[in-house]
Amino acid sequence: MARQEAFNREEVIGKAKEVFWSKGYNGTSMQDLVDAMDLNRSSIYNSFGSKMDLYRLALDQYRSESGQLFDEIEEKPKNGLEKIGLIFLYSLESIHKDSEDKGCMLINCSTEMGNQCNDLNGFLESNYQNVVKRFEELVVKGQQDGSIRSDEDPGSLANYITSTFHGFRITGLHTKDQKALKGIIQNVLKTIA
Amino acid sequence: MARQEAFNREEVIGKAKEVFWSKGYNGTSMQDLVDAMDLNRSSIYNSFGSKMDLYRLALDQYRSESGQLFDEIEEKPKNGLEKIGLIFLYSLESIHKDSEDKGCMLINCSTEMGNQCNDLNGFLESNYQNVVKRFEELVVKGQQDGSIRSDEDPGSLANYITSTFHGFRITGLHTKDQKALKGIIQNVLKTIA
DNA sequence: CCAATTTTGAAACGAACATTTCAGAAAAAT
DNA sequence: ATTTTTCTGAAATGTTCGTTTCAAAATTGG
Structure with missing residues (x-):
């Protein structure tokens, strides 16, 4: 078959997360994301869909990490x-x-x-x-x-x-x-x- | 002398405030403000300066109204x-x-x-x-x-x-x-x- | 009514926006 | 090595952004 993604998915979502976290959704431009994720525009759209789709993935990652906090404490x-x-x-x-x-x-x-x-x-x-x-x-x-x-x-x-x-x-x-x-x-x- | 403003200043700032309050600064477009304030683009720029200037005026009005709450209670x-x-x-x-x-x-x-x-x-x-x-x-x-x-x-x-x-x-x-x-x-x- | 001054409306500005396009490079499978 | 598929890069898409321009309309004071 064919070529596969060269980047680590969670990692680049993490980079997008940092930008959205800092600047908010409306305050973040696609160019900001291109710069931060170190991926090409088309790669981002190809792999993650729209800016809003990416924002939701970033939010999911943030929530997941926050939730782990409760898990750690449980033990x-x-x-x-x-x-x-x-x-x-x-x-x-x-x-x-x-x-x-x-x-x-x-x-x-x-x-x-x-x-x-x-x-x-x-x-x-x-x-x-x-x-x-x-x-x-x-x-x-x-x-x-x-x-x-x-x-x-x-x-x-x-x-x-x-x-x-x-x-x-x-x-x-x-x-x-x-x-x-x-x-x-x-x-x-x-x-x- | 010359013509004077036909609108009530605090009133139209109040209308701008509602939009900024609801949609945030980045989420509010100049068109949103034109629609809400019922003023022409150039009138807004003439009377209030930039979008950021207007935002600060809206914030000032909001803070002033919030502060009155403490004053009322004082009595x-x-x-x-x-x-x-x-x-x-x-x-x-x-x-x-x-x-x-x-x-x-x-x-x-x-x-x-x-x-x-x-x-x-x-x-x-x-x-x-x-x-x-x-x-x-x-x-x-x-x-x-x-x-x-x-x-x-x-x-x-x-x-x-x-x-x-x-x-x-x-x-x-x-x-x-x-x-x-x-x-x-x-x-x-x-x-x- | 006239002169002075400002508001107003509509159009235009370049820049930045999110998104798409597409040809070529890259990598996997045969 | 060739084929297949996907990723990649750069440029271009049309739209919307905040802001400016400018002539015409409006309103004041004399």
Whole structure:
């Protein structure tokens, strides 16, 4: 048969992801992608379809990587409250390393495209619900091991945590002060303990 | 002398604001603005300068309107904690009325343009600090009247409140469920009480 | 009513946009 | 080595972008 792709697919999607993450969908031009992915225009269109198709692939990769975070924490020998704290500490680390102030790609997508693109809305919604679900699982665990209070149902607490979690990421755009950010985390944990 | 502007300045900036708010800066075309403002292209350029100039005017108007919210609450006969609760309830109302899912224009600006446009960054930063300051004032008041705990300094609590406040606005993009949103507010207030 | 000045409308600007085209280079299978 | 298929590179597609131009219409003050 014939020739096959010379590039690593996940790798070049990763490069596209970085550009979309930093500049947003509308702020990213095809030329930006050509430069970043180090592929020819036609190769990109051939392999990935349209700019929007590529954006969705980039989002998928980002979500997949973010989801792994919860998986990693699941295995650690910690109680529910500590595990939720770890999620926030990972986020703190992301903020610390985010010298470009790119923020969270999924939040960026929500604010830029959520109300403009119906196709993306389904993706964003399922992702949001998934985050709530993952937090809820940790809350249930915490209520079982006694590290999280049981006078409020897990879903409600998970809503609160998810909300503060998103706020935390926005806050990270404006301050990188570790002490201030850790103070926020402590208050969140205090609320659910 | 000569002819004068036939349109109301704040009014047409308001119309531009709606478009930018909904579609973002990069997602808004000059044609969108011509249509929405009901002004000719050249009139817009004559009166407001560039697209970016107009965007900044729209942002200014939005910030000014948002700031009035704090002013209104200042006059009410409530304690510090209740006043902070009122801010969140106003936000809840905004979310409820936001059928288009436009969210908060300033957060949208932060996520879309904060890391791309140095000029806007100063504006965004001063605005963010101002929100923290306004919350801090309410915290101080709450600590004086006993409605807010005094074992943590006002600045630290204000950081927590601001962070959750922004998260609340993001959450509003994903759910309009009043009970769920009120539950989040209750947890925030519980944390600082 | 006239002169001064600005707004207005429509057309035009070059640049940048996303996407397509297509001939030739490259690699796999026979 | 030849055939087959795909990838690749560069150029070109038509569209839309933000902005400018300019003559005509409009409105003010004298």
